[in-house]
Amino acid sequence: MGISDFETVKPISKGAFGVVYLCRHKLDGQLYAVKVLKKADVRRKNQFKYVKAEKTIMAAVDCPFVVKLICSFQTRENLYLVMEYVQGGDCYTLLQGIGSLSEEWARQYMAEMVLALEYLHNKRIIHRDLKPDNILINSDGHLKLTDFGLSDMGLMDKSELSVLATPTTPAGMTPARLRSPRHRSPDIVGTPEYLSPEILLGQEHSFGVDWWALGIILFEFLTGLPPFTGDTPE
Numbered sequence: 001m002g003i004s005d006f007e008t009v010k011p012i013s014k015g016a017f018g019v020v021y022l023c024r025h026k027l028d029g030q031l032y033a034v035k036v037l038k039k040a041d042v043r044r045k046n047q048f049k050y051v052k053a054e055k056t057i058m059a060a061v062d063c064p065f066v067v068k069l070i071c072s073f074q075t076r077e078n079l080y081l082v083m084e085y086v087q088g089g090d091c092y093t094l095l096q097g098i099g100s101l102s103e104e105w106a107r108q109y110m111a112e113m114v115l116a117l118e119y120l121h122n123k124r125i126i127h128r129d130l131k132p133d134n135i136l137i138n139s140d141g142h143l144k145l146t147d148f149g150l151s152d153m154g155l156m157d158k159s160e161l162s163v164l165a166t167p168t169t170p171a172g173m174t175p176a177r178l179r180s181p182r183h184r185s186p187d188i189v190g191t192p193e194y195l196s197p198e199i200l201l202g203q204e205h206s207f208g209v210d211w212w213a214l215g216i217i218l219f220e221f222l223t224g225l226p227p228f229t230g231d232t233p234e
Helices: 039-044 048-060 091-098 103-122 158-163 208-223
Strands: 006-014 019-025 031-038 069-074 078-084 135-137 143-145
Touching: 006 031, 031 039, 039 048, 039 078, 048 069, 048 078, 091 135, 091 208, 103 143, 103 208
Parallel strands: none
Antiparallel strands: 006 019, 019 031, 031 078, 069 078, 135 143
């Protein structure tokens, strides 16, 4: 499969490393979200590790609350990630339109995101950019987490992902292969309103940064605004 098999319908969103387009497959008419990353931009920003992590993570996960990667390919100029198209928009746009959610509605959304995070963390994957913009809504009203461009995977070998499961262990014991990955980044990665203290301070961080961001999102769902705001990102 290559980009010539698709026709572009419209741009959907623009992120740090690429643009996502709504595309239609010419053969069967199926709609897909195609993320296009320019190799020159990725090289200039020295971000190949994030692009590689995004592709590896998306290819390894299979969860009803995470956007599915269909395939990937490249040309001389671009890298392409073909993903399922989630047609209900995102939670940021939803909040912009209605202001805030009821407790019942927020509870349902939180439950689905908890399941998504538990699944990812069980595979030692930290999302690191959890925010309403990256939470999509499908045609049935259920959520799907997307955009793994800043994510980190705490496994040295991708093949280990296929054998990871939650084994039975004595209370309080963590299996060695499921211990939290610890990551220290020279950059502050993420979106200011949702950054945990350890990321802001440049400290080692792990799964807790995703739970922090989810708490911020819950506050925003219920009130319409995140708890920490300011005139500038700083």
